[in-house]
Amino acid sequence: MNSNYLGCFEHDENDKLCITHCDNTDECSGEIPQSITSLNGLQHLKLSYNNLSGFIPEEIGEIDSLKYLYLDNNNLSGRIPPSIGNLTNLKRLYLLNNNLSGQIPESICTIYTINANFWSYLNNNELCPGSTGYPECIPEAHLGPQSCAP
Numbered sequence: 245m246n247s248n249y250l251g252c253f254e255h256d257e258n259d260k261l262c263i264t265h266c267d268n269t270d271e272c273s274g275e276i277p278q279s280i281t282s283l284n285g286l287q288h289l290k291l292s293y294n295n296l297s298g299f300i301p302e303e304i305g306e307i308d309s310l311k312y313l314y315l316d317n318n319n320l321s322g323r324i325p326p327s328i329g330n331l332t333n334l335k336r337l338y339l340l341n342n343n344l345s346g347q348i349p350e351s352i353c354t355i356y357t358i359n360a361n362f363w364s365y366l367n368n369n370e371l372c373p374g375s376t377g378y379p380e381c382i383p384e385a386h387l388g389p390q391s392c393a394p
Contacts, residue, residue: 275299276315281306290314292338297321300344305330314338316365321345324371329354337364340388345370353381366390 275298276291286307296318304313305327313331316338324344328337329351337355348371355362367388371378378387 276301276320278303283307285309287333288312291318293317295319299323300325300328300339302327304328307331308333310334312336315342317341319343323347324349324352326351328352331355332358335359335361335363337362337366339369340365341368343370345372347372347374348379348382350379353379356381 276296278301280289281301281303287309289307289310289312292314293316296315298320299322300315300320302325304325308330310331311333312335314336317340320339320342321344323346324339326349328349331337332355334355344366348366352364364382364386365388366382366386367390370391371387372390372392
């Protein structure tokens with residue numbers, strides 16, 4: 245379901261741009277519905293390039309069958325939910341190019357510990373290190389540049 249203007253009420257087909265975002269209307273919401281977390285057996289969730297806004301659902305970690313989670317290139321904000329660490333079958337996590345902020349939850353290290361082939365792409369957000377830095381399990385190449393306010 246990537247590249248489908250899911251968070252866009254009105255778009256320009258020629259320029260591939262969103263003219264009116266769903267958040268600016270009463271007609272639709274540009275958010276990821278919490279109900280998506282009840283899709284049992286879901287292995288691939290690709291919602292990239294959709295102008296989605298709002299937060300990653302807190303219950304995202306309940307989709308324990310998930311292997312690929314692509315939420316990149318949207319307008320998502322807020323923090324990465326700690327339940328993300330429950331996704332122990334995850335092979336790829338794409339959260340780059342959003343407006344995510346706060347600290348990366350230590351629970352993500354559970355995935356790195358269980359799955360040696362796990363890759364996360366977190367760059368171009370506002371994910372700042374905590375008092376002890378970023379979780380040690382995350383390779384620097386997976387973090388990429390972050391916009392952290394001083």
